[in-house]
Amino acid sequence: MLELTTESSELRLLELPDTQDAVRIRAWLNLQTSTETRRKYRQQLARFLIWADCALAEVTLPLILSYREALAEAGLSARSRNAALTTLRSLFGALTRFWPDESWPNLSGVRDESARDSLPERILTVAEMQALLAAAQSDELFIRFTYELAARVHEAVGVRWVDLLAHPAGSLVTLFGKGGKTRSIVLGRPTNDHVLALKRRSELIWPFSTRTAGRIIERAAVAAGLSRKPSPHWLRHARLTHLAGLGLPLMEIRDFAGHASIQTTNRYLHVSGALPVMPDTLEVDRD
Numbered sequence: 001m002l003e004l005t006t007e008s009s010e011l012r013l014l015e016l017p018d019t020q021d022a023v024r025i026r027a028w029l030n031l032q033t034s035t036e037t038r039r040k041y042r043q044q045l046a047r048f049l050i051w052a053d054c055a056l057a058e059v060t061l062p063l064i065l066s067y068r069e070a071l072a073e074a075g076l077s078a079r080s081r082n083a084a085l086t087t088l089r090s091l092f093g094a095l096t097r098f099w100p101d102e103s104w105p106n107l108s109g110v111r112d113e114s115a116r117d118s119l120p121e122r123i124l125t126v127a128e129m130q131a132l133l134a135a136a137q138s139d140e141l142f143i144r145f146t147y148e149l150a151a152r153v154h155e156a157v158g159v160r161w162v163d164l165l166a167h168p169a170g171s172l173v174t175l176f177g178k179g180g181k182t183r184s185i186v187l188g189r190p191t192n193d194h195v196l197a198l199k200r201r202s203e204l205i206w207p208f209s210t211r212t213a214g215r216i217i218e219r220a221a222v223a224a225g226l227s228r229k230p231s232p233h234w235l236r237h238a239r240l241t242h243l244a245g246l247g248l249p250l251m252e253i254r255d256f257a258g259h260a261s262i263q264t265t266n267r268y269l270h271v272s273g274a275l276p277v278m279p280d281t282l283e284v285d286r287d
Contacts, residue, residue, distance in 0.1 A: 021056045028094045033180040036154040036210075044087035056095070061105040064088055068113075078113040085112065124238040128226055135223035139216045141194050142206055146213075146232060149185045150239035150257055151175055153210045153232035160203050164196075171196070175258070183258045237268075244268045 025045065032038045048067055052059060064085075071081045089107040096104045124132065129147070136143050146156040155175040163174040170192030172184050187195070201207065213232045221230050236257075243253050254265040 024056065024095060024099070025091075027098065028091050031094060034177075035158075036152070039154075040083070041087050041090065044084050045091060048084065048088065057102065059092075059105055061107070061110075064105055064107065065110070082112040085110065122230070122234050122237050123241050124230060124234055126242075128224075128228075129238055131224040131226065132217075132220050132230070135225075136216070136220040137223075139220060141191070141198075142213070142216060143220060143235065144191050145187070145195060145206075147235040147239050148187060148191055149173060149175065150236045150243075151185075152177065152236060153213050156232070157204070157206045157208060157210055157213055159205050161200060161205060162203070164205075177258045181258060183255070185256065240265070240268045 029038050029041060032041060051067060051070065052063060054063075068081050068085060071084060076084075085107065088105075089110075092104045092107060095102070096106070133140050133143060142156070145151075146153070149156065151159075152175075155177055158176055159173060164171040164187075165174075166172075167186055169186050170188040171186070173187045174182055174184050176182055195205065198205065206213075210232070217230055217232050217234070221228070240253060240257055243256065244250075248256075250262065250265055253268065254262050257265060259265045
């Protein structure tokens with residue numbers, strides 16, 4: 001039976017004894033420069049290993065393809081199935097380079113499945129964004145901070161106080177993104193002023209995990225009465241789409257988002273026309 005919950009799976013992977021497989025897995029994970037990538041790879045691989053119930057040397061290409069079919073039968077989307085394949089492609093590619101004398105499955109010829117572009121379904125409208133903020137109560141500042149910076153969730157919770165530099169418009173915030181890349185975004189007033197007024201209990205501005213961040217958004221969405229269930233990444237989608245709606249040049253949005261490809265940024269232009277223009281500073285109506 002396919003185990004879809006990943007927290008327990010990841011824990012079991014981390015508790016592996018120092019077997020040959022465990023050593024090789026850790027060597028592969030250490031190649032990843034991004035903490036978030038390592039976390040996702042651990043989760044994906046743990047789920048596969050529990051399903052396969054065999055050593056790495058026993059994994060074959062047909063077994064991997066059967067796993068992809070099992071994911072589909074369990075109701076996982078093409079995007080999720082492709083993410084699982086990406087993890088295994090990375091792992092066995094690394095094993096092939098480091099241990100070339102052994103026989104490893106070659107996934108280079110296995111194409112990703114076509115995934116319907118669901119981005120338009122994951123964009124919060126102006127009204128939804130305002131409702132989310134109004135219902136967030138004590139979590140409003142974190143949501144506003146993440147939205148205004150268009151930060152990925154691991155970027156937002158990873159911001160330290162030392163990553164804020166004084167700027168005439170507020171603070172220049174350094175975000176640590178995918179692959180160890182950094183970008184600096186101006187956090188304007190009044191959000192910046194409220195952030196600076198927080199008590200500094202940790203080196204991190206938001207001393208909690210990405211999972212806690214997800215629960216914050218879930219609670220706010222329920223309190224706001226939203227019919228959809230947004231994740232923290234929806235805040236990033238919303239911000240980039242709203243910037244496109246404001247007419248910000250595509251190249252500037254790409255740099256703001258930290259996209260490696262302009263084609264990724266271009267997707268936001270196609271959906272921004274269906275949304276009203278988002279004001280740069282949200283006004284939340286509190287009766």
